[in-house]
Amino acid sequence: MSWNMMKSKKNILTLAAGLFLLGSGHVQAQDAVEGKKIFEANCKVCHSMDADVVGPALKDVHERRGDEWLVKFIKNSQEVVKSGDKDAVALFEKFNKVPMPSFEGSLSDEDIAHVIAYIKEESDKPAEAEAEAVVVPVAGEGTNAPAAEVEVAFMDLPPLVHFTFALAGVILLLIVALLIMFFRMFVPMLGDGIYDEDFRSSFAGKVLFLFRGDASVVMGKVTDQIHSNHDFDGIQEYDNDLPPWWKYMFYVSIVFAIGYMLYYHVFYAGALQAEEYEIEMQQAALFAASAENDPNAVTNYEPLTDAAALESGKSVFMTNCAACHGQEGQGTVGPNLTDEYWLHGGDVNDIFKTVKFGVPAKGMVPWQGKLSQDQILEVSSYILSLQGTNPANAKEPQGEKM
Incomplete structure (x- = not known):
């Protein structure tokens, strides 16, 4: 066999292989086109490529399950579930046990292959980045609306703000350190005088002994003196102080009640609960009226008969x-x-x-x-x-x- 003949046969084989690959790609694309039609007619209601709807998202499902499994599941999903297939049972449980319709009698093997080809083609497409529309208000005529408030994270604030906070923290720590130092210097100078009743009953004495573990400034004194001679089943009443923290809270609640009464019931500076409720309901009604998708909106359609x-x-x-x-x-x-x-x-x-x-x-x-x-x-x-x-x-x- 001459060299020219061998070269000619080699070229023919190369050309044939190229035509085969080109033809197979065209066939696969054609299968995807047919698969899209079948998918939209039968599957689109319950499935999406990128999001769970009634059924799972189908992007790359052929890689997770395999073509053979997909064919069986599309033909009769409940049969696969009843067989005990772990993937099928997990899907059935995840999606509220809503059974997928059986397509064994309505779709041929070729139709199902077309659908799988369409899923593969859609899965191979690069994800499209969704650009978020940003509305920038332009100063000028008609710009009367207040600018929307934008929340800024603390770490995104200017360095000067960070420095200010750090400086304030250092100053606060220095003040605390100085107080502790003065406390440690002057307390020993008082000697046994700190145990005098006059000093212990003073505010400074109460604070000092609070730091030393005496909680009477907070919890009150326990005298263990019987309030009266009567008892019941061995239960006796002692004349002890109420805890100071409870009394302080009681005094604060009295001050708050007076302020609340003056603010709401004397000067009428604030709205009471009933009025706030009415205002919020009016705002909700206005919002609902302006919304196109209010599920509570009243409709009065009549059935079409033509x-x-x-x-x-x-x-x-x-x-x-x-x-x-x-x-x-x-x-x-x-x-x-x-x-x-x-x-x-x-x-x-x-x-x-x-x-x-x-x-x-x-x-x-x-x-x-x-x-x-x-x-x-x-x-x-x-x-x-x-x-x-x-x-x-x-x-x-x-x-x-x-």
């Missing part, structure tokens, strides 16, 4: 709700929506709020921000239109009858 609105609501339902409530509203992970029983109210306004704000404790995700107000009303009206349809394999009733 065919176009119901068809639009059905489209939203099939895309976002059918994964948990079934294609016909018969209930799978979520409750049956076709009977007369409701967990959170069966009026269109109750359904609207349930869809908008969700019930995270039960696995129902909030749809505000993902669906518009009109879409939420349309899907709520469509859900009401399912009443009495009696689909096959309907879930048992849950909640109260409406």
Whole structure:
């Protein structure tokens, strides 16, 4: 075989390998495209790549579990849980024992492979840094609002402030040291005079003996003198002083009570509790009125009945709700929506709020921000239109009858 022929075959093999790699990359990308469509139709309701929703975040899940495990779990998660698989049981317990719908009959192995390819592609994307918008007020016309208070950590203060605090601390320590020194110098000079009753009863004497372990200045004197001759079952009453700390607190409470009475009930300088409550309730009402997402706001929607609105609501339902409530509203992970029983109210306004704000404790995700107000009303009206349809394999009733 000539050198030219060998070189020609080598080039052909290199070209074939390159085309194979290029083709496999294209196929993988195509799988991810198909997987995205399947994911958004079946999985997006309960899963996100970066955050736990009803189910866990899926970023890098293929590295933690492996493709084979993912295929089994997507096909029938409860079967994997019942098999005793530690990872599956841990997930089931962590997410409030909300079972993942079985896709064994609705998704083929190829569909599941596409979904896994999409998860891999999304996991490989670099995390996008979210830039925080900082609003800087500009001085000029219309700038009448007070500047927002900014909390500054102590270590972020200027060095001069740190030096001032350190200097104040040193001066305080020097004062304490001087007092101790003078105390140690002058006490020995007093000699036995410190034990005289006149000195011990003075303020200086009480402080001195407090440092020497005599707590009578704080706890009072115990005379052990019987107050009267009567006793009961051997219990006798002694005429001892009340602890000075208790008396001082009592005197302080009297002064505080007088000041409180003058401030609130004589000069009316401060608001009483009832008035403060009313002010806070008014502020809360103003805040709630200005907020778009107040779950307590009263709504008075009427169910939509025109065919176009119901068809639009059905489209939203099939895309976002059918994964948990079934294609016909018969209930799978979520409750049956076709009977007369409701967990959170069966009026269109109750359904609207349930869809908008969700019930995270039960696995129902909030749809505000993902669906518009009109879409939420349309899907709520469509859900009401399912009443009495009696689909096959309907879930048992849950909640109260409406």
